[in-house]
Amino acid sequence: MNTPVIVWLRRDLRLSDQPAIVEAASKGPVIPVYVLDDETPKHRRMGGASRWWLHHSLASLDTALRDKGSRLILRRGKCEEVLADLAKETGAAEVHALHHYEPWWRNAEKAVGKVADLHLHHGNYLAPPGSVLNGSGNPYRIYTPFWRSLNERMPPHEPLECPERFAAPAAWQQSDRLEDWNLLPSKPDWAGGMREMWQPGEEGARQRLEDFVEEAARYEAQRNLPSIEGTSFLSPHLHFGEISPARIWHAVADAGGSVGTFLGELGWRDYAQNVLLILPDYGSRSAKEDFSFLQWRTGKGAEEDLRAWQRGMTGYPIVDAGMRQLWHTGWMHNRVRMIAASFLIKHLLIDWREGEQWFWDTLVDADYGSNAVNWQWSAGSGVDAQMFVRIMAPLSQSEKFDAAAYIREWVPELADLPDGEIHDPAPMVRPKGYPAKIVEHRDGRERALAAWQHVKASG
Structure with a gap:
């Protein structure tokens, strides 16, 4: 019992x-x-919003550990x-961690397993990804049968309680200072809205x-x-x-009531990881080969339209409200995410990967599996996606889902309409400074349909 044990933490920053x-x-x-x-993920290193969240989540976790007689060691590198190195310094015999399923983390687990006695546990999903199989013994590609099969295995395990106290090692090893990692924006500090909205950490999740x-x-x-x-x-906390x-x-x-719909959303999160096991490059490659055509x-026009979309200046109030909410808070309402994604892909005919990358950098809940699956669903390029x-139609969607108050909050120049x-x-009523539509709905729709006809002819 005197030999220390290392717990390797990643996207599992909790004690309970x-x-x-x-x-x-x-x-x-x-x-x-x-x-x-930041070396192992390569181009998938965390974006700016995720790094802001990480800083505060690590600080919260360290406080919780110190309350139980422990502390968090911070190190940087592969x-x-x-x-x-840490195992050699401490004499630790084992390393324990939760399974992660992003391709870079799976590679890292293999690498760590070669230099340490690594023990991996399940705990980040309702069921271990890859364990929900169809009648042929293969992972599901389609959500509905996946969810039906997963739901039959529910409820999940009873949550484990955190130990009251942690035994401390004979001596604590050197730790980096969190502040020295420079995870927080400073010049400029664009995180004011995120500070107002979020409380990263286990206590924030509980609340x-x-x-x-x-x-x-x-x-x-x-x-x-x-x-x-x-x-x-709860998405960033998850x-x-x-x-x-x-x-x-x-x-x-x-x-x-309708809580079953929410539980299905938890299941969608599991489904996204299931897709990653089948197609690890899902965040960068369309699943359907037709999309290669x-x-x-x-070019310049597309680049200008992409910037207008990113800044919330498209002339479509519901789209602009969502994109401004994203920049200010690191989060966007789910229905508006679908509208904004569809607008970029269909109305502007801009590659879905451009949107996926923007969300990767700006979302506090930028999850590789969910982000990729959602964007490929919107594009129609995914293994289970809309056509x-x-x-x-963003204008009718806005009215249908009663987004007026939402628009007034995030596009204040329209607040008096x-x-x-x-x-x-x-x-004649559009306020000065608010842009005209960068593309008319009918024109954007017809351009998208013409592009798809070319795909069908090429295939």
Whole structure:
């Protein structure tokens, strides 16, 4: 019991229902370590919004560990090198961690396993990705049968409780200072809106869950209305592993009403990881070969349109509200995400990967699996996706889902327009400074359909 055990943390920054921590604590003094490894992910290193969240989540976790007689060791470098060095310094016999399924983390686990006695545990998903199989023994590619099969295995395990105290090693090893990692923006500091909206860390996740339990029964009725806070806001906490999906399930499953729809969204998160196991490059390659023939717009005009979309200056209020909300808070309402994604892909005919990369950098819940699966669903290029020719009409979507108050909040130059005009301001009422549409709905739709006809002719 005197031999220390290393817990390697990544997107699992919690103490409760954390199997790696519980197992390590039963074996000896625990050395929790987070390695900032920007080399292994290569071009998939965390974006700016995720790094802001990470800073605060690590600070929160360190405080929680110190309350239990422990602390968080921070090191920077390649995971296998850092963990091998730390094991040698401390005499640790084992390294415990939760499974991760992004391709770079799977590679890192193989590398760490060659230099340390690595023990991997499940705990970031409702069921271990790859364990929900069809009748032929293969992973599902389509969500609906996947969810049906997963749901038959529910409820998930009962959440594990955190140990009351952690045995400390004989001496604590050197740790980097979190501030020296420069994860926070400074010149300029663009994170003010995120500070107002979010409380990263396990306590913030617990509070969000408590708030949502009261609303879970009304999820179906409210989740598509941007002007109502009808969603759970748990996605970044889930992404960083500050709360387990099992704990969320057990907290809300008996809420009644339409909570089943919300549980299906938890299942979609599992589904996305299932897709990653089949197609690890899902974030950069269209699953359907037809899309290799799609002639995405490029050049100066497309670049200008992409910048207008990123800045929330397209002339479509619902799209602009969503993109501004994203920049200010690091988050966007789910219905508006679909509208904004469809607009970029169909109306502007810009490659879905441009949008995926922008979301990767600006979302606090930028999850590789979910982000890629959602963008390929919108594009129609995914293994389970809507058809490319299904083109959302952002103006009618805005009115249908009663987004007037949402637009007033995020596009304040339109705030004085009545509900009947705010979704699609006519030129004579459009305030000075708010742009005209960068493409008319009909023109964008016809351009997209013509591009798809070229794909069909080429295939």
